[in-house]
Amino acid sequence: MSTQASDSAPAVSSGAPAPSAPPTPFIEPGATRPTHAADRLLPLALAALGVVYGDIGTSPLYAIKECFHGLHALPVTPTNILGVLSLVFWALTVVVTIKYVLFIMRADNDGEGGIFALLALLRDGTRDGARQAPGSDDTTPGGAAKPAPAPSISRFRRMLPVVGIFGAALLYGDGVITPAISVLSAVEGLEVATEAAAPFVLPITIGVLVGLFMAQRHGTERIGRVFGPVMVVWFAAIATLGLMAALRNPQVFAAISPAYAVRFFMENHLHGIVVLGSVVLCITGGEALYADMGHFGARPIRLSWMAVVFPALMCNYLGQGAVLLADPELSFNPFFALVPRPLLYPMVALSTVATVIASQAMISGVYSLTQQGIQLGFVPRMRIIHTSEETRGQIYLPGVNWLLMIACVGLVLAFRESSRLAGAYGIAVTATMGMTSLLYYAVARQRWGWRPWQAVPLVALFLAFDAAFLSANLLKIMDGGWFTLLLALGVMTLMLTWRDGRAALSMRFAAASVPFGTFLDGVRRTKPLRVPGTAVFMSVNPTGTPLPLLHHYKHNHTLHQTVVLLTIVAEPSPFVPRPDRLVVHNLGEGFHRMVARYGFMQTPRVPELVQLAAARGLPMRMETTTFFVGRETLLIGSGNRMAGWRKALFAFMSRNAWNATTFFGIPPGRVIEIGAQVEL
Numbered sequence: 001m002s003t004q005a006s007d008s009a010p011a012v013s014s015g016a017p018a019p020s021a022p023p024t025p026f027i028e029p030g031a032t033r034p035t036h037a038a039d040r041l042l043p044l045a046l047a048a049l050g051v052v053y054g055d056i057g058t059s060p061l062y063a064i065k066e067c068f069h070g071l072h073a074l075p076v077t078p079t080n081i082l083g084v085l086s087l088v089f090w091a092l093t094v095v096v097t098i099k100y101v102l103f104i105m106r107a108d109n110d111g112e113g114g115i116f117a118l119l120a121l122l123r124d125g126t127r128d129g130a131r132q133a134p135g136s137d138d139t140t141p142g143g144a145a146k147p148a149p150a151p152s153i154s155r156f157r158r159m160l161p162v163v164g165i166f167g168a169a170l171l172y173g174d175g176v177i178t179p180a181i182s183v184l185s186a187v188e189g190l191e192v193a194t195e196a197a198a199p200f201v202l203p204i205t206i207g208v209l210v211g212l213f214m215a216q217r218h219g220t221e222r223i224g225r226v227f228g229p230v231m232v233v234w235f236a237a238i239a240t241l242g243l244m245a246a247l248r249n250p251q252v253f254a255a256i257s258p259a260y261a262v263r264f265f266m267e268n269h270l271h272g273i274v275v276l277g278s279v280v281l282c283i284t285g286g287e288a289l290y291a292d293m294g295h296f297g298a299r300p301i302r303l304s305w306m307a308v309v310f311p312a313l314m315c316n317y318l319g320q321g322a323v324l325l326a327d328p329e330l331s332f333n334p335f336f337a338l339v340p341r342p343l344l345y346p347m348v349a350l351s352t353v354a355t356v357i358a359s360q361a362m363i364s365g366v367y368s369l370t371q372q373g374i375q376l377g378f379v380p381r382m383r384i385i386h387t388s389e390e391t392r393g394q395i396y397l398p399g400v401n402w403l404l405m406i407a408c409v410g411l412v413l414a415f416r417e418s419s420r421l422a423g424a425y426g427i428a429v430t431a432t433m434g435m436t437s438l439l440y441y442a443v444a445r446q447r448w449g450w451r452p453w454q455a456v457p458l459v460a461l462f463l464a465f466d467a468a469f470l471s472a473n474l475l476k477i478m479d480g481g482w483f484t485l486l487l488a489l490g491v492m493t494l495m496l497t498w499r500d501g502r503a504a505l506s507m508r509f510a511a512a513s514v515p516f517g518t519f520l521d522g523v524r525r526t527k528p529l530r531v532p533g534t535a536v537f538m539s540v541n542p543t544g545t546p547l548p549l550l551h552h553y554k555h556n557h558t559l560h561q562t563v564v565l566l567t568i569v570a571e572p573s574p575f576v577p578r579p580d581r582l583v584v585h586n587l588g589e590g591f592h593r594m595v596a597r598y599g600f601m602q603t604p605r606v607p608e609l610v611q612l613a614a615a616r617g618l619p620m621r622m623e624t625t626t627f628f629v630g631r632e633t634l635l636i637g638s639g640n641r642m643a644g645w646r647k648a649l650f651a652f653m654s655r656n657a658w659n660a661t662t663f664f665g666i667p668p669g670r671v672i673e674i675g676a677q678v679e680l
Contacts, residue, residue, distance in 0.1 A: 044300035045307075049235070050227025052292045052301055053309050054358030055178055055285025056096070057231060060238060060313065061185040061335050061351060063088070064320045066278035066422045068331040072476070074268065074275055076328035078251075083264025083272075085255035085321045087279045089314060091465070095433070099462050100289045101305055104436060105298045107443050112574040112601060113293035115171065115432070116372040118439040119164040120572040120600060121447055160442055162496070165378060167435030168369060169491035171287070173428040173484040175366035176404060178284070179359035180411040181425055183208050185418035186351035192336040192344065202416065206409055212356055213405035216363065216396055217385075227357050232308075234354045237347070239312035241338040242319025249322035277426045277472035282317070284429045285358070287436065291365055294574065294601070363404060367397050368601075375570045375600040377502060378495040380657035384603060415480065424480035426473035428488070434466040494653070500642055501650030505632065506540065513544040516565075516587070519553075523589055528559050530590065534625040535560035536606075538660065542567040542595050548628045548674040560626070562619060565593045566609070568664070574601035582612040592618055605665040627666050631675045 049057075067074055067084045074080045109117040184205045190197035246252050254260065265272045289301055320334040330337040339347045373379035385396040415421045441459040444450040473481055539546035546565055553559065565587075576597045585593040594613060598604045606627070613620050634651040636644060661671050 041300055041303065044296045045303045046228040046232065048228075048292075048296045048300050048304045049231040049308060050229075050357055051361050051364075052288050052296065053231065053285065053304060054227075054354065054361040055182070055288055056283065057235060057285070057309060057313070058182050058186070058351070058355050058358045059282050059284055060242075060316045060320065061189075061355070062181065062418050062422065063278065063281040064317060064324075064334050065185075065331070066281060066419060067275050068324065068334070069419070072271070072274045072278070072479075073331070074271070076324055076331050078325060079260075079263060079267060081321050081324050082252070082255045082260040083268075084275070084279060085252060085317060086258060086260040087264065087276065088282045088317050089256055090258060090261060091279060091283050091469075092310060092313065094461070095283050095465050096286045096289070097305070097310065099433075099437075099465075100286050101302050103458065104290050104440055105293055105301070107440055108293060108298070110573045110575060110599070111294050111297065114291035114369070114372070115164055115167045115287075115436055115439065116369065116376060116600070117574070118436065118443060119161060120376065120574075121443050122160055122439070123572045160439065162492075163435050163438055165495045165499075166488065166492050167432050167439070168373065168378075169488040169495065170428045170432040170435070170484065171291075171369055172366060172491045173424075173487045174284075174287075174432065175362050175369075176407045176411060176487065177421060177425045177428060177484070178362040179209055179212065179355075179404075180408045180415075181418050181421040182355035182358045183212075183352065184412055184421070186348065186355040188418060189333065189336045189344070189348040189351055192333050202412065205412055208352065208356065209359075209408050209412065210405065212359055213363075213401055213408075216401050217398070227360075230353055231357060234350060235308050235312040237350060238316040240315075242312075242316035245319035245322040245338055246315065249325050251325065252318045252321045255318070255321065273468075273472050274475050275472075276469060277476050278422060280426045280430055280469040280473065281422060282313070283433075283469075284425065287429070287432055288361065288365065290436070291368075292361070363401070366400060366404060367395050370397055370400050371395060371603075372600050373495065375598070375602075377570065378499050380498055380653050381660070381663045383658050383662070411483070420480055422480070424483045426476065427470070427481040427484045430466060430470040430473050431484075431488075434463065434470055437462040437466055494649075497642075497646045497649050498653055501647070501654070504642060505634075509547060510541065510544070512547065513541060514550060516543065516545045519545045519550070520587065520589060520591065523559070528553070528557055530559055530561045532624075533560050534562040534564060534620050535628060536564045536566050536625055537628045538630065539565050539567050542569065542593070546628075546630075548630045551674050552628060559590070561590055563591045564613075564618070564620070565591070566606075567593070567595050568604045569595060569597045571597050571599050573599050575599040576602065578612075582609055582616070584613055584616050584618055594618075604663075607665055607667075622667065622670065625670060627661075627671045629660050629666075629671060629673055631673050633675060 064084065068076050068080075074084070105113060107113070107118060107121065109121050184201070187201050187205045187208070190201060190204075268275070289305070293301060316335075316338070319338050323330055323334050323337045327337075336344065336347065370379055370382065371384060374381055374384075382397055382399050385398070411421065411424075415424075437459055440462070441455055444455040444459070445452075477485070535552075537546040537549040537552075539549075549563070549565070576599045581597055583595045583597075585595075587593055594609065596604065596609050607622060610620050610622055610625065632654065634647075634654055636647045636651065642650070660666070661668055
């Protein structure tokens with residue numbers, strides 16, 4: 001390795017993957033997780049309406065419409081109407097109520113949910129096993145060796161991270177499509193009022209989307225206060241309109257019987273399966289129940305669903321069915337057909353606001369997902385801005401924001417109608433739900449110790465619905481589903497390349513590392529000149545000697561009076577309380593090792609660690625401390641099993657990753673960068 005030193009501020013932490021930062025919703029930097037007390041249940045349930053249920057709450061705008069007026073529309077007959085309503089009812093009941101609300105939400109990681117939280121649970125389970133006392137991890141209680149896992153089980157376990165990464169990649173597709181289809185479907189309500197509005201639908205949609213993304217830099221703290229009340233008005237409006245129509249034609253209540261769903265498939269055969277891909281639009285946002293659990297807690301989310309959202313949605317869907325039974329010609333937009341004409345323009349405005357809220361929730365979810373991916377080592381470091389001094393979960397990622405905006409606007413211009421976007425939307429939703437079911441099974445078996453007879457029937461029920469919906473949507477790949485798959489494969493390739501590249505880089509640095517005991521013995525023998533002040537060397541390895549320290553000592557032949565080796569470790573749990581965040585070891589000869597631990601929903605901050613170290617008796621002050629960080633220049637070689645194009649892609653991502661100095665909050669004027677050329 002050739003080395004080069006510079007005093008520039010931008011830097012990348014030495015060696016292997018550097019931790020990154022995900023969101024810390026409602027958590028102060030050292031506080032433990034808040035408990036959702038009973039006296040906060042109703043306020044939290046109200047707030048959940050505005051964040052958690054924006055996506056699924058606006059599904060009535062397009063779900064029924066796609067079944068009877070989309071690219072694969074059904075004849076508007078009583079049998080088909082009642083059959084579709086029956087499918088909607090049982091999808092909401094089994095997939096959302098039973099699967100997510102009753103079971104999946106129990107798989108929380110210190111209160112946090114989401115597909116990365118499931119992955120972290122599995123990773124944490126592996127670590128727990130590794131930390132057990134000798135005799136308990138590889139032997140039975142009687143002392144006999146435990147049998148090795150079957151090859152098929154081992155292969156399944158190795159595939160789980162890939163399953164989780166693909167599920168997360170699909171959520172990025174969901175994050176692009178949700179704002180586009182939601183806002184577009186709401187603005188299309190103007191065409192119900194007057195055909196003269198048709199030329200203005202696309203410009204208004206694009207204007208709303210651009211305004212939404214431009215407002216992200218201000219954060220959602222202020223507007224978030226009105227999200228819940230607005231969604232209460234929304235759910236009250238759609239429930240009232242739907243119930244009034246349903247009571248005028250009570251025949252629709254018979255759709256609750258699953259017999260109508262069975263009869264629907266018996267009469268429509270393959271066409272019925274294709275339409276199932278449109279029915280799935282009624283459960284879009286179901287994953288948000290789980291992903292946003294850490295913001296509000298399980299009880300408020302469950303209360304909101306059972307008391308408000310589920311009844312309101314079913315009332316509206318039944319009302320749309322009643323309208324179609326009375327007048328099949330209204331299939332081009334049955335949602336707005338429920339609205340009395342004097343209220344049409346106010347309802348279009350309310351729908352647009354509701355879809356903006358739904359889009360905001362999804363955009364914030366993509367920020368959170370990205371931050372978790374950074375901390376877990378799947379995504380390069382990016383600039384993360386905390387938009388609230390009090391609510392740590394409110395973050396803004398400029399790079400992600402502008403990419404999302406470009407993708408959403410491009411999607412609207414390419415597809416032009418919400419009906420054409422529906423095919424792309426369904427695959428993202430159903431595939432992600434299937435991935436969640438598989439990871440839930442792995443957690444139940446590996447983490448909770450469930451026996452097969454306990455886990456298999458339950459997950460089989462989940463997968464039966466997931467597979468049916470996914471299969472139906474795969475039939476619509478050419479109708480827009482190709483976009484979701486292409487986007488997800490691209491994102492997954494980036495994530496896997498970053499993970500594997502950092503692992504390869506770690507191995508190269510580990511091979512070039514020197515045991516710290518050997519280095520310390522050399523310092524004792526040579527007794528180099530010690531200069532006043534404190535030097536901090538960033539290190540990924542919590543036991544070895546950082547390469548920046550080796551290069552500094554080799555070229556300068558001096559050391560500071562106090563030398564600190566700092567390692568920041570990403571824990572598989574969402575939060576690490578402030579008192580448990582830092583451990584300091586005195587290594588002798590003025591050397592100290594600091595190991596800082598952050599959860600994957602927290603942002604590492606070096607100034608905070610300096611304060612914690614000073615409180616533990618280590619003589620450190622920011623104004624007298626110099627930070628040495630490493631920066632790798634990657635050269636593409638022939639070693640390693642990574643393909644050449646993946647090495648080139650990793651090198652490009654590494655060059656463009658956000659610098660460690662800014663990412664970890666280190667004052668730029670106190671940084672010295674030491675470069676190293678590394679051949680992959």
